[in-house]
Amino acid sequence: MAGDPFLSDPARKRKRPARGAPGGKGSRGNARATRDSDISSGSEDMDSDSDSTHKHERDDGDVSSGEEFAEENAADKRRRLAKQYLHNLKQQQIQGDDFDAQDLDDELVARRLQDDVAENRGKMYKMLGATVAQQEASRRVLTARVGLKNVTGVAVHYPHVYTVSKDMELVKWTAGRHGKPRRARHCRGGPRFAAVDAKNPAANHHHGAINCVAASPDGRFVVTGGQDARLVIWALESLACLKVLPTRAPVTALAFRRGSDQLYAACADLRIRTYSVAQHAQLETLYGHQDTIVGISALAREGCVSVGSRDKTAMYWKIAEETRLTFRGGDGDGAGKPAKPGKPAAPLHCEGSIEAVAMVDETHFVTGSDNGSVSFWSLGKKKALHTQRLAHGVVPPPPPARASAEDSAALAARQVPPSQPHWITAVWAVPYSDLFVTGSHSGAVHLWRIDSASFRTFALVGSVPVKGCVVLIDGAELADPKRLVVYIATSKEHRLGRWLGPVPGRNAVVSVEFDL
Template sequence: MAIDPFFTSARKRKRSNNKKTPATAAQKQKKVNKKEDSDVEGDSGEEDQFNANLSQSDVDVSSEEEEIEETAAEKRVRLAKAYLGSIEKSLEDDGIGFDAADLDKDLIAERLKKDDDESEGRLHMRIADRVRRNIEKIKSNICRGHQLPVTAVALAENGTIFYSASKEGSIIKWDAKTFKKLHTFPGGRKGVKNFDGHTDHILCLAISNDGKYLASGGKDKCINIWSVTEDKHIAKFTQHRDAVSGLAFRKTSNQLYSASHDRTIKLWNIDEKAYIETLFGHQDQITGIDTLVRERCLSVGGRDKTARWWKIVEESQLVYRGGISSKNPETGAIQYVEGSLDCLAQIDESMFVTGGDSGLISLWDIQRKKPVFSLPTAHGLNTVASESEGDINTPYWITALASLKFSDLFVSGSWDGYIRLYKLAQDNRSFKEIGKLPVNGVVNDIQIKQLFPSKRTLIVVAVGQELKLGRWIRLKNGVKNCTKIFELEMTSTGAVSATVVDGNGDDKGESQFRII
């Protein structure tokens, strides 16, 4: 079996003991002869200096003999111990702690298996059925702090904090347990130069996997990098020529992908605060981007109706054509045609879903150029009364998609009053709606994550009175610009209720409904 070169490379390591082995007589005589040949006429002072150097050489030789070669097996053991130590520390950081009782629960084994499955890009969590059958209450909290519509949210991997951003250019940091405001990065007036922040609408947010960095992008064509722990501005990138519409961090590194309305994708090394390269291919504004573990990313190109899978190392791309027509199930006549792909979510390294202006959600396999399954008018129809033509039905288009990575659960948003949950079929060739949660307003962004090892599953939703890219829709009746958080809980019944709590902790009542 071939051995990974990472483990075979050997390096010298010193033993911890201080025992010194005297130099052999042959080694001493060799150094004496060398000294005599080079300086036969030396005086007594030079001889004393030579003796001092000889004593020092004895120590050097002793140290060299103490140095040993670390074998590949020893290095594997050392790296494994270091990795297990990092897992123990992460468990302690999550507030779970690490003791003998945790060993019985196999938390470390579970984390190792999870990391291995994710590195291989496999879908390994089948939890949608548990959500469908066992959740009785879905707790909902509302965080209000923005004056204008909330356009983007970002949830940290450990689930301790999340961020929200809005059209006013500000970013708010929230505590995910108490839902209290922790810090605010204010926005600046439009056109202000040399401002550490945004001076126009913010369109996207992303948090690095290690929780060190927050990236934000907006209509001011800038990408700002913020320190999560120190709450300060770190860097600003201004290479894009139009609005920055999407940001995504790779799960295993601080490599950042940015998508823009200038039709390009750019790669950044955030640790080095450096630009890497630009990817070209889309023929219209890029409206969304996502990535997982591998050095690849997925993007959708708006009205060019394509999704593209970028292979960074191979310097190639695969193109998936949208523009799918929805047909009347009774007559077979074409009803709605997909004119734009507006959002996407990657499920694992081989599957993803897209949504667009026709209300259609499509499931894709990277090995096929056409969707393996499509659900038309996923959020229903919007009826508008017309004096000349009567009632006009148009689909609620899909404004946001998010998946619980490497699982069979994903969610979608629009402005029909709900976010909807879907379960992927066992053969990964179809999906169906399994429930919906009330959200009053336009859903501009969604994030869903399961936190390890606590198993808490959070859904964070950016809600606004209007769409983040325009004002074609304006909702006023009781709609508030806010961030809404749902926590999925496992119980023994199939009923679902949502308890809404405002930012001050006051109970606003409970509404009940049943999972489909």
């Protein structure tokens, strides 16, 4: 850097002599430089020559490294950084202590990049249906009893599972490997918590039945909503009450935005309220449904999908754009019409309400209805892409002696009411995958696989026997080892009422594990 004009000392500079000046220092210097240039390089010392050569190589390398990327544009720079990123990922995999060719094949760099892009775009990219379908006989099913009162909800933040019930109890469970969940901590509300203690938030709780629960993705909060028109924010580890947020109506469903602290709360006053849980503040209120909102689901985008029970609609809310899309159900309204020649008449099972919803990816979702129909929807069409009617079968008819008071067996047999379908009471989908699960009071939960080629149909790939009424389903994908754990909350009655009557079963949490 001795020749750098910004770093050299001006006082040590020598002025260039005038051209043609006789007998000056400059002429002697030029003569000396000429004589030095005539000296053979072979007369120099080899060590000093090699040192000088290495020095010049280092100087040239510094200059070339700076000049190499001096003229590249933005596209070339992005390409260079992407190649460097791929090289670093390969080095991390190869330099691992437990190197295995199969592990390297399972986590190809290209696949990881494709998965990141697919999730950012909100598209389905995890194909788990075929893997789960092969484990029909080897699945592991474990049951843990919850308590005396009926369970109303379950939320998972692995390795912890949270359940709520109608006796105002919040229970924290610890999930074990190949073992049933163990009760770790619990707290119970009661009438004494009717008044909110603003000075001591930890002294608050619910004073009415708890309808729903949700765990934040960042592992900091658990939120419960109850029949007492309260949202209670709890510390996820200690179950200490942090804040009580009042609502004007009972809270029926909760959902967190994926990767955020934004909470969507569905209320019985036909409104959806959005909250920032970390700031303990309400953000917006969404209007549109004409009946009680009983289900809500959300993924990574700023939006959610909800179902309005007897208004027979599903609404997708674009919160950032302040717009919504309305999808109308009413499946079965055309049933009972004269059948076409050669085809039997379809039974009349009209849809009375849409009971459950789950988002598959950012553009598709699944709903379940009280007439036993499971429908697959796309944001690009107003009608369902595919509907599976009587997905969980029908309720067996009662015996004639119980259905009629007639002494004649023939008359009593004619008075037996027709069989009614099993309600679809719960739906859960593995985010961004082709697998979703439906629950009812039929004695089993069903596993469905979406056709990854057309994204228009789905088919049954398996069933898991479960006793009782399935009130909610949640799950988690685990990486080490790769497996899927599904938690099913079962009860002896519906979580919001007693329309189904007593259902044979127990109040429990059923865990089902699949290897991926």
